[in-house]
Amino acid sequence: MNAGGTPGPRARSSAKTQRQVDIRTPQVNMTDIAREAGVSMATTSRALNDLPGVSAATREKVLRVAAELSYVVSPEASRLSGGSTGRIAVVVPHLSRWFFGEMLNGIESVFRSAKLDLMLYHVGEADNRESFFHELPARRKVDAVLVVGIPVNEAEQTRLSLMGVEIFAAGGQFASYPFVSIDDEKCGAMALSHLLHLGHRRIAMIDAIDPNAEEWPVDGRALAYTEAMAASGHGVDPSIFLRVPWGPEPGADAMAQLLSLPDPPTAVFAHSDEIAFAALRTARPAGLKVPEDISIIGVDDHPISAQLDLTTIGQDVLHQGRLAAQLVVSSLAGGTPMPSAVLPTRLVLRGSTAPPAVR
Amino acid sequence: MNAGGTPGPRARSSAKTQRQVDIRTPQVNMTDIAREAGVSMATTSRALNDLPGVSAATREKVLRVAAELSYVVSPEASRLSGGSTGRIAVVVPHLSRWFFGEMLNGIESVFRSAKLDLMLYHVGEADNRESFFHELPARRKVDAVLVVGIPVNEAEQTRLSLMGVEIFAAGGQFASYPFVSIDDEKCGAMALSHLLHLGHRRIAMIDAIDPNAEEWPVDGRALAYTEAMAASGHGVDPSIFLRVPWGPEPGADAMAQLLSLPDPPTAVFAHSDEIAFAALRTARPAGLKVPEDISIIGVDDHPISAQLDLTTIGQDVLHQGRLAAQLVVSSLAGGTPMPSAVLPTRLVLRGSTAPPAVR
DNA sequence: CTGTTAGCGCATTCAA
DNA sequence: TTGAATGCGCTAACAG
Numbered sequence: 008m009n010a011g012g013t014p015g016p017r018a019r020s021s022a023k024t025q026r027q028v029d030i031r032t033p034q035v036n037m038t039d040i041a042r043e044a045g046v047s048m049a050t051t052s053r054a055l056n057d058l059p060g061v062s063a064a065t066r067e068k069v070l071r072v073a074a075e076l077s078y079v080v081s082p083e084a085s086r087l088s089g090g091s092t093g094r095i096a097v098v099v100p101h102l103s104r105w106f107f108g109e110m111l112n113g114i115e116s117v118f119r120s121a122k123l124d125l126m127l128y129h130v131g132e133a134d135n136r137e138s139f140f141h142e143l144p145a146r147r148k149v150d151a152v153l154v155v156g157i158p159v160n161e162a163e164q165t166r167l168s169l170m171g172v173e174i175f176a177a178g179g180q181f182a183s184y185p186f187v188s189i190d191d192e193k194c195g196a197m198a199l200s201h202l203l204h205l206g207h208r209r210i211a212m213i214d215a216i217d218p219n220a221e222e223w224p225v226d227g228r229a230l231a232y233t234e235a236m237a238a239s240g241h242g243v244d245p246s247i248f249l250r251v252p253w254g255p256e257p258g259a260d261a262m263a264q265l266l267s268l269p270d271p272p273t274a275v276f277a278h279s280d281e282i283a284f285a286a287l288r289t290a291r292p293a294g295l296k297v298p299e300d301i302s303i304i305g306v307d308d309h310p311i312s313a314q315l316d317l318t319t320i321g322q323d324v325l326h327q328g329r330l331a332a333q334l335v336v337s338s339l340a341g342g343t344p345m346p347s348a349v350l351p352t353r354l355v356l357r358g359s360t361a362p363p364a365v366r
Numbered sequence: 367m368n369a370g371g372t373p374g375p376r377a378r379s380s381a382k383t384q385r386q387v388d389i390r391t392p393q394v395n396m397t398d399i400a401r402e403a404g405v406s407m408a409t410t411s412r413a414l415n416d417l418p419g420v421s422a423a424t425r426e427k428v429l430r431v432a433a434e435l436s437y438v439v440s441p442e443a444s445r446l447s448g449g450s451t452g453r454i455a456v457v458v459p460h461l462s463r464w465f466f467g468e469m470l471n472g473i474e475s476v477f478r479s480a481k482l483d484l485m486l487y488h489v490g491e492a493d494n495r496e497s498f499f500h501e502l503p504a505r506r507k508v509d510a511v512l513v514v515g516i517p518v519n520e521a522e523q524t525r526l527s528l529m530g531v532e533i534f535a536a537g538g539q540f541a542s543y544p545f546v547s548i549d550d551e552k553c554g555a556m557a558l559s560h561l562l563h564l565g566h567r568r569i570a571m572i573d574a575i576d577p578n579a580e581e582w583p584v585d586g587r588a589l590a591y592t593e594a595m596a597a598s599g600h601g602v603d604p605s606i607f608l609r610v611p612w613g614p615e616p617g618a619d620a621m622a623q624l625l626s627l628p629d630p631p632t633a634v635f636a637h638s639d640e641i642a643f644a645a646l647r648t649a650r651p652a653g654l655k656v657p658e659d660i661s662i663i664g665v666d667d668h669p670i671s672a673q674l675d676l677t678t679i680g681q682d683v684l685h686q687g688r689l690a691a692q693l694v695v696s697s698l699a700g701g702t703p704m705p706s707a708v709l710p711t712r713l714v715l716r717g718s719t720a721p722p723a724v725r
Numbered sequence: 726c727t728g729t730t731a732g733c734g735c736a737t738t739c740a741a
Numbered sequence: 742t743t744g745a746a747t748g749c750g751c752t753a754a755c756a757g
Contacts, residue, residue, distance in 0.1 A: 034734095036734055037734065037735060038734080038735095046743075046744085047743065047744045047745075048734090048735075048744085049736080049738095049743070049744060049745080049746095050743060050744075052735065052736055052737080053736090053737095053742095056736080058736095060742060060743080061742070061743085062743090065742080079501055079507070080734085080735070081446070081733090081734055081735070082442075082507060083443075083445045083446040083451070083733085083734075083735090084446050084733070084734030084735040084749090085735055085736075086735090086749090087442045087443050087446050087734080087735070087736095087748095087750065088734075088735040088737080088748080088749050089736055090735080090736065094485075097486075102467050102468070102470045102471040102474065103467040103468045103470075103471050105462060105464070105467075107467070108463070108464075108467045109461070109462040111461045111486070112461040112462050115461065115486060115487075116488070119487075119488065124507070125485065125486045125487075126483050126484065126485055127456075127470070127474060127484045127486045128484075129471070129474045129475070129478065142438065147440075147442070148441060148442075148483070255670070259673075284670060284673055285673060287673075288673040288674070310614055311614070311640075311643060313614065314644060314646075314647040315647070393750095395749090396750065396751065397750080405727075405728085406727065406728045406729080407728085407750090407751075407752090408727070408728060408729080408753085409726085409727055411751065411752060411753090412726095412727090412752095415752085419726060419727080420727085421727090424726080424727085439751075440749090440750055440751070442749090442750080442751090443733090443749070443750035443751040443752085444750080444751055445733085446732095446734065446735090446749090446752095447732080447733050447750080447751045447752040447753080448732095448733065448752060449751095
C-alpha cells in the first residue's frame with residue numbers, strides 16, 4: 008500500500024543520535040538525474056560509466072545533468088551492485104620519513120588523475136600489521152593494495168588474493184607480485200665502487216635495519232657491501248660493519264663507535280642519507296674533517312643532502328611512486344599489464360667523499 | 367524460473383575484463399552465518415553489531431560461527447543501508463615535507479584505533495583544489511574532512527556542510543571550524559624575543575610563502591616579526607624582510623641576498639627549519655661562522671635540526687595531528703564536542719644563536 | 726528476545 | 742539504443 012508515493016521509510020527517525028532534525032541536503036541519487044535527464048536509470052548508469060550502448064546525445068545530456076546537480080555515484084551502492092570500489096589501499100611502514108612522503112607524492116598524483124581514491128594505512132608493528140591484512144581486504148574495501156617499502160608474506164598474499172584484491176609494491180624488493188623499485192644491490196655496488204676507486208681500503212658500513220621486519224631476505228645494500236669488500240680482497244671486518252635501527256641517534260652512535268676504534272675506517276657507506284647526516288654530524292665534533300679525514304656516502308639523494316654536500320647514490324623516488332601507481336591503474340583498467348620495473352640509481356658526486364689521506 | 371538453485375546472475379560474465387574464469391572464493395555473507403548459527407539475519411546483525419536485544423547465548427553462538435568462517439561484515443552494504451562511511455578525508459598541500467608527514471603520522475594513528483579509514487588527498491594547485499571540493503563530498507564519500515595546513519574558504523565550507531560533511535583543521539590557523547594548531551604569532555614572538563634578548567638589533571626574516579595560497583589572512587610569524595621589530599624600536603627594514611617561495615633554493619638565495627647587503631643582519635629568523643638549513647648552508651661558504659658572525663633561528667624542531675645544532679621554536683606536530691584526529695573522532699561519535707586547541711611552542715636552545723659580535 | 730519485511734543506490738540482465 | 746526488473750549484503754522498523 009505504501010508503495011505509492013508516500014514518504015515511506017525514507018524519513019528515518021534517526022535512530023541513535025536523536026539529532027535536532029535531519030536537515031541534510033537531499034542527496035541527489037541516480038534516480039534524480041535519470042528523471043531530470045528524461046531517461047531510465049539503466050541508461051543513466053551506462054552513460055555515467057562510459058559503457059557502450061548509449062547514443063552520444065543521450066550520454067551527453069546525462070553527463071550534463073549530472074554535472075549540474077554535481078552528482079557523483081555512491082561508491083557504496085556501486086560497489087554493492089558489483090562494480091569496483093574506486094579505492095586503492097596504500098600501505099606504508101613510516102610516514103615521517105622523506106622517502107615515504109615522496110613515494111606518496113608520486114602515487115597520489117597518479118591516482119588522482121585516474122580518479123581513484125587513496126586509502127592510507129600505516130603498518131608498523133607486527134600486530135597492527137596483522138590486523139591490517141586481516142581486516143582490510145575483507146569485503147573488498149579496496150580494489151588493490153600497493154605496499155611501499157615492505158614485503159608481504161605468503162600468508163598475507165594469499166589472504167588478499169583470496170579476497171580478490173591485487174597486490175603491487177613500490178620501493179621494496181623484487182617480489183612475486185608487480186613492483187617498481189631500485190636494485191639495492193647495484194646501488195650498494197655503486198657506492199662501494201666509488202669508495203674503492205678513490206683508494207679506500209678500510210670502508211665501514213652503517214646499515215639500518217627495521218626492528219619490526221624479519222622477512223626481507225637480505226638487505227641488498229649490505230649484501231653489496233660484503234660482496235664488494237670480499238671481492239676487492241679486503242674482506243669484511245665485523246667491527247666496522249654495523250647494523251643499527253634506523254634513525255639519527257642510532258646512526259650517530261654507530262658513527263661514534265666507528266671513530267673510537269683503534270683503527271677507524273677512512274670511509275663510511277651509510278644505508279641512507281638520513282643515516283649519513285648523523286654520521287656527518289658526529290664526525291665533526293670528533294675533530295674529523297669530511298672528506299679529508301673520512302669520506303661518507305649515503306643513499307637517496309635526499310633534498311637536504313645537497314645542502315650538506317653529501318655524496319650519495321641517488322634514486323628517483325617520485326618516479327618510482329608514479330610508476331607503481333601506474334602499474335596499479337593499468338592493471339585495474341584491464342589492458343595488457345605493465346611489467347615490473349627496476350629503476351636506475353646514479354652516483355651523485357659531492358664533497359663528502361675524497362681519496363683517503365696518505366699515511 | 368532461474369530463481370531456483372541455478373547459478374543465476376551470481377556468475378557474472380565479467381563485462382569488460384573477460385578474465386579467464388571467475389574463480390573468486392565464494393564470499394561468506396551474513397546469510398550464511400545466520401543459517402549456520404540457526405538464527406535470523408536480523409539477530410545475526412544485532413549480535414555482530416553489539417546491539418542490545420540478543421541473549422548472551424545467541425550472541426556468543428553467532429560470534430563463534432562468524433569467527434570460524436572468518437566472516438567480516440561488508441562495510442559497503444552496511445553503509446548503503448544507512449550508516450556512515452567510516453572514512454575521513456585528510457587534505458594536505460604537501461606530502462614530502464616533514465611537517466605534513468608527521469601530521470599524517472599522528473592523524474593516522476588515531477583514526478586507525480578508531481577504526482576509521484583515512485582517504486588521503488593532496489591539493490596543491492588551485493585547479494585540483496577546486497575539483498577536490500567539488501567531487502569529494504558528493505555522495506558521502508567520507509564523513510568528515512580534516513584539512514592540514516591550509517585554509518578552507520567560505521564557498522568550500524558551504525559546499526561541504528551542505529553535503530553533510532564536517533570540516534576540521536590541523537596545523538593551520540584559527541578557523542571558524544574546529545581546529546588544532548600552534549599560535550604562529552606567539553611562535554614568531556618567541557623567536558624575536560630570543561634574538562632581541564641576545565642583543566641583536568639588525569634582525570632579518572626569511573619568510574616562506576606558498577605561491578598557491580592567497581587566502582591566509584596574514585602569516586602569523588611574519589606578523590610577529592614586524593610587530594616585534596616595530597615594538598623594539600628598530601623598525602622593519604624591507605631589505606632584510608624577505609618573502610620567498612618555500613624550498614631550499616629560494617631559502618639559500620634569500621640568505622645569499624642578505625649576506626650581500628652592505629649592512630647585513632646579525633641574526634636571521636627563518637620561517638621554518640628547512641629554510642634555516644638552507645640559510646646555515648649558505649652562511650658557511652660565505653665565510654661566516656654561525657653563531658659567531660650570524661645567528662640563525664628556525665621553527666619546527668625538525669629532527670635534523672638537532673643534528674645541525676639549530677636553535678629553533680619547537681612544536682609538537684605529532685601531537686597536533688593526534689589531537690586534531692581526536693577532534694574528528696569525538697565529534698563523529700556525537701558526544702560533547704571537544705574544543706579547538708592551540709598548542710604551545712617552546713624555545714629549543716642550540717648552538718646557532720648567540721649574542722652579536724661586538725663591533 | 727527473535728523473525729519478517731522493506732528498502733539503501735546502483736549495475737545488470739533481458740526484452741523491447 | 743533503451744527500459745523494466747532483479748539483487749548485491751546489510752540495517753531498521755515492526756510484529757511476534
